[in-house]
Amino acid sequence: xxxxxxxxxxxxxxxxxxxxxxxxxxxxxxxxxxxxxxxxxxxxxxxxxxxxxxxxxxxxxxxxxxxxxxxxxxxxxxxxxxxxxxxxxxxxxxxxxxxxxxxxxxxxxxxxxxxxxxxxxxxxxxxxxxxxxxxxxxxxxxxxxxxxxxxxxxxxxxxxxxxxxxx
Amino acid sequence: xxxxxxxxxxxxxxxxxxxxxxxxxxxxxxxxxxxxxxxxxxxxxxxxxxxxxxxxxxxxxxxxxxxxxxxxxxxxxxxxxxxxxxxxxxxxxxxxxxxxxxxxxxxxxxxxxxxxxxxxxxxxxxxxxxxxxxxxxxxxxxxxxxxxxxxxxxxxxxxxxxxxxxxxxxxxxxxxxxxxxxxxxxxxxxxxxxxxxxxxxxxxxxxxxxxxxxxxxxxxxxxxxxxxxxxxxxxxxxxxxxxxxxxxxxxxxxxxxxxxxxxxxxxxxxxxxxxxxxxxxxxxxxxxxxxxxxxxxxxxxxxxxxxxxxxxxxxxxxxxxxxxxxxxxxxxxxxxxxxxxxxxxxxxxxxxxxxxxxxxxxxxxxxxxxxxxxxxxxxxxxxxxxxxxxxxxxxxxxxxxxxxxxxxxxxxxxxxxxxxxxxxxx
Numbered sequence: 001x002x003x004x005x006x007x008x009x010x011x012x013x014x015x016x017x018x019x020x021x022x023x024x025x026x027x028x029x030x031x032x033x034x035x036x037x038x039x040x041x042x043x044x045x046x047x048x049x050x051x052x053x054x055x056x057x058x059x060x061x062x063x064x065x066x067x068x069x070x071x072x073x074x075x076x077x078x079x080x081x082x083x084x085x086x087x088x089x090x091x092x093x094x095x096x097x098x099x100x101x102x103x104x105x106x107x108x109x110x111x112x113x114x115x116x117x118x119x120x121x122x123x124x125x126x127x128x129x130x131x132x133x134x135x136x137x138x139x140x141x142x143x144x145x146x147x148x149x150x151x152x153x154x155x156x157x158x159x160x161x162x163x164x165x166x167x
Numbered sequence: 168x169x170x171x172x173x174x175x176x177x178x179x180x181x182x183x184x185x186x187x188x189x190x191x192x193x194x195x196x197x198x199x200x201x202x203x204x205x206x207x208x209x210x211x212x213x214x215x216x217x218x219x220x221x222x223x224x225x226x227x228x229x230x231x232x233x234x235x236x237x238x239x240x241x242x243x244x245x246x247x248x249x250x251x252x253x254x255x256x257x258x259x260x261x262x263x264x265x266x267x268x269x270x271x272x273x274x275x276x277x278x279x280x281x282x283x284x285x286x287x288x289x290x291x292x293x294x295x296x297x298x299x300x301x302x303x304x305x306x307x308x309x310x311x312x313x314x315x316x317x318x319x320x321x322x323x324x325x326x327x328x329x330x331x332x333x334x335x336x337x338x339x340x341x342x343x344x345x346x347x348x349x350x351x352x353x354x355x356x357x358x359x360x361x362x363x364x365x366x367x368x369x370x371x372x373x374x375x376x377x378x379x380x381x382x383x384x385x386x387x388x389x390x391x392x393x394x395x396x397x398x399x400x401x402x403x404x405x406x407x408x409x410x411x412x413x414x415x416x417x418x419x420x421x422x423x424x425x426x427x428x429x430x431x432x433x434x435x436x437x438x439x440x441x442x443x444x445x446x447x448x449x450x451x452x453x454x455x456x457x458x459x460x461x462x463x464x465x466x467x468x469x470x471x472x473x474x475x476x477x478x479x480x481x482x483x484x485x486x487x488x489x490x491x492x493x494x495x496x497x498x499x500x501x502x503x504x505x506x507x508x509x510x511x512x513x514x515x516x517x518x519x520x521x522x523x524x525x526x527x528x529x530x531x532x533x534x535x536x537x538x539x540x541x542x543x544x545x546x547x548x549x550x551x552x553x554x555x556x557x558x559x560x561x562x563x564x565x566x567x568x569x570x571x572x573x574x575x576x577x578x579x580x581x582x583x584x585x586x587x588x589x590x591x592x593x
Contacts (some may be wrong), residue, residue, distance in 0.1 A: 013290050020283075023366055025348035029290075043243040054348065065246045067350045067509075069332030085501040086252040087451055088409040088485055126334065126506055127252040127451075128291050131407065131483075133417035138291055145293035 008034055012053065024054040028064050030067040032071050037142040040080075041072040069125070069139065077114045077121035079163045080140040081156070085124040088131035098124055100153045105160065118144040119164045139163075171395070171403045172379050173419045175263035184305050187266040187536045193311055195385035196273050201317050208278035212381060214389035216401035221246055221337070221374030222449065222480040224400075224469040226577030227381075232296050233361035234279040235369040241281040241368040244346065245272050245378055247288040248330055248337040252503060253450035256405040257375035261288075261295055264379070265302050271324065271378030273311070274385060276323050279371050287342050290331040299327050334507035338555045339372040341509065351553035352511040353434050374481075376405055383428050396422035400468030404482050408434045411441070411488035423471075427463040430486055437488050445487040445572070448472055449480025452560030454567040455493065458486075476567065493572040497564050498526045504561035515558035518549040522565065529579060539576050543569050 005012055011034060019026040031053060035046040042050075042065055044058070051058040065071040083101070085094045092130035107113040107122055112120045132135045137156070148159065170176050180186040187193075195481060213228025234241060240450065245268070247326045249257040259277040260268050276284045288296050303325055306312045314322040328346055330336050336345045340354035343365050364370020380402055384392045389539050396402045400422040406429055409415040413435030430436065447453040454477040454564065456462045462475045472479045487496065505519035546562035554558065569576060 002568055018328070020366065023347065026328075026346060029345070029346040030329065032331070033329070049407065056348075066350070068330070071331055078482070086503055087447075087496060088253050091410045091485070091487070091491070092415075118505060126332075126503055127250055129249045129258050129289070131253055131255050131409035131485075132417070134409075135423045144297075145291055147291075147294065 002049045002052055004031070004035055004100060005053060006044065006102040016053075021150055025056055027054055028056070028061060029068070029144075032061070032065065036071060039075065040142045042077055062128070067114050070145070077118055078141060079119060080121045080123065081127040081137050081160065082123055082128075083137040083139060084126070084128045084130070084134065088127075089134035089136065092131075094135040097156065098122075101131040101156050101160075104153065104157055111126075115164065117164060119166075120160050122160075170419055172260065172376065173264065173285070173417070174266070174267065176419075181264055182262070182266070182302075184266060184302070184309060191386060192266055193270055195382040196270050196277070196311070197317055199274050199277050199319050199320055199385060205278050205280055208274060208385070211389050211444070212278070212384055215380075215384045215392040215397075216389075216399070217377065217380050217384060217392070218400065218469060218481070219374055219442075220404065220481065221379075222251070222478075224479065227377055228372065230361060230373070231275070231278055233359070234371060235362040235540060236463040238362070239365050240283070240368055241279050242365040242368055242514060243272055243276045243279065243284040244339075244342065244365060244370055244372045245286040245375055246337060246339060246342060246372055247283035247286055247292070247375045248334075248342060249292075250289055250334040250337050250507075251446065251450035251452060251481055251483055252500075253409055253485045254407050254481050255409075255483075256407045256481075258292065258295065259417050260375055260405075261292075261299060262517055265299060266306075267382055268301065268375055268379045268524075269306065271295070271381035272325065273323060273376060274381050275371060275373060276325075277321060279369075280321075281371070282322050285346060285365070286325065287336070287346055288327060288329055289336070290329050293329065296327050296329050297378045299482075303327065325559050333509070335509040335555070335557060338557065341555065342372065343370065347554065349514050350509070352509045353557075355554060366369070395457050396469075397466065402478075405558050406467065407483045409484070410441075410447075410486040411437055411491070412486040413438050422468045423466040425464055425466055426458075426484070427575060429484060430463070434486070437486070441490055443486060444489045444491065446566070447477075447487070447494065447497075449483040449484065450480050450483035450485065451503055452556075452563055453477050453485075454563045455496075455571060456489075457571050466494055476571075492579065493568045493575040494506045494526070494529060497568045498523075498530055500564040501561065504557065508561070510558060512553040512558060514549045514552040515561065518558065519561050521545055522561070529576075532579065536576075539569065 030037045031050045045059045047058045051061045083098045136149040140147045175181045209231045217227040218224045287325040333351045334342045334352040341351040345351035360370045404422045406418045418433045445458045501523045504522045508519045510516045546565040
C-alpha cells in the first residue's frame, strides 16, 4: 500500500501530469514537498513511496533529500526560522540579528539550534534573494515557506513566541 | 522615465490579467502566432541586440537560432532560480509584472516551436509559486495557453516547478538535471542546451528578466529597443542595488548608466559620513572593484565593466563602504560558495572547503601571513579547472581582495604572528 498515493491521490496526479509520461522522475521534488508536509521531515517509508510512484530506487530519492537544503530526513522542529546571513544581509545587520535572537533564546548562533520545547529551530542559511529588505528570514514549516523581511530582534521574538504557542 | 520591465511601477495593478490585457498584454503573443513565422521572431529578437540578463550576456536571438531543428520536441525553460547574493530582481518581476514575463516565455516557445515550457523557480519562492500557479490557470481559462491558440495549430502548455535550495541550479545545465529529478550538478558542455537540453531534447534556457524584455521588443520593434542602452549593450537593465547604500532596491535603468549615477543619484549614496570603498557589480561572485573616480564614472554595460577589472554579470551591485574590511567580506563569500559547491568537480569541492578553513584561520588572527599566500595559491589553482562557473566565482573575491586591498590583510595579520607582508604573493 502506498500511503502517499492513497492520501493525496489528486495532488500526486496533478504533479505527475506536469511531466512527460516517460519522465516521471521529474516529479521527485514536488512529491517530496508533499511527503514532508505533515511531519516536516521525510521518513524512510515516505522515501520508498515516492520512489515507487516515480519508478526509481529509494536510494535515489534519499540522494535528492541530501543534496537540496529544504528537505530533511530526520525529525526536527516543526518550525524553522532561517536567517540569511550572506554578505548583503550581513552588511545590513543580519549577523547581529542572528546573534541577538539566539542570545535571547539561549541558543548558540553558530549552529542550527532548537528551542527547549523542540518547536522552533533558528539557523543561518544562504542567500534568499531579499538583500534590499535585510535583515530578513524565511519561516519554513510543513505548510510552506514564508518570507519575513525588514526584521528586528523584537519582531523575530514575537514570531517565535507565537510559533511556540501554535499547537 | 517609462518603464519597460517594471511596468507595475507605472501601472500598479498590472499583475491582474484584465489590466495587463488592457495595456496591450498578449497582443505581441497574438501577433507572432497569427502573423509571423517562427524564424522572423528569432530574427527580430536577434536584431534587438538583447543579451542574457542572468549574467553571461549571451545574445538571446543567437541562442534561439541555435535550436536544433532536426530533433524534437523542443522545450523552453525559464531560469527563475535567482540565488546570487545581491540579486533580487526576478522576484520583483514575477511578483508584480508576472504576465509580461509569461508572455515572453510564450513568444520564445513559439519562436522555437516548443509546446511545453517550464518555469524553474528556487524553492524559497514557495509563496510566489502558488500565486503564479493561479496566474497560469487564468491564462488557460482565457485561452492563451492550451491547444490551437488563436485558431492556429500552435499549442502551448506551461508549468511552474519549484527547486529546493541549491544555488548551483541557476547554472543552466544543473537546472536541467534538477528539473529531470536528479542532483543539480552541471553537465559537461558541449553539447549546449539548444541541441541537448531537457530530457536530451533541444531546449532554450533564459533568465526571467531576459524573457520579460521580449514582448516589448515584438510590440515596439527591434529598432525602438536599440534606442535604449548602448550600441552593443542594448535595452534596459534592472540593477539590484544593496549593501552600504541609503536606498537599496531594484532600479530599471538603461545599460550604460554609470556606477556613480546608480549609487549616488538613485541609491542616495552611502549612509552616514562614511566613504565608498569597493563595489561588487555582479553579486558575491564578482571581482571586487576599487571604488575610485574612474570606476564610479564607468558605464555599467557588458563592455565597460571589464575595463575596471570586473564583469557586469547579473548587475547585482553590492556597495561596500570604508567600515568594511575586505578579508571579512572574503570570508562571507567563501562560506557561501563552499556551502553551494555541488561537489562534482574536485578543485571546486575541495578548494572551497580549504579556502574557508584558511580564511577562518586568518580571521582568527592566530596565523601568519603565509596563510594569506596559501589562500591565494589555492584560489589560483581552482581557476579554469571546473565544469561550471561556480569554482571560478568562488575565487574572484579572494584574488581581487588580496590583490587590490592589501592593506586590509596587513591590518589583519598585525594581530597575529609577525611576518613580512612581502612574503605574500601580492
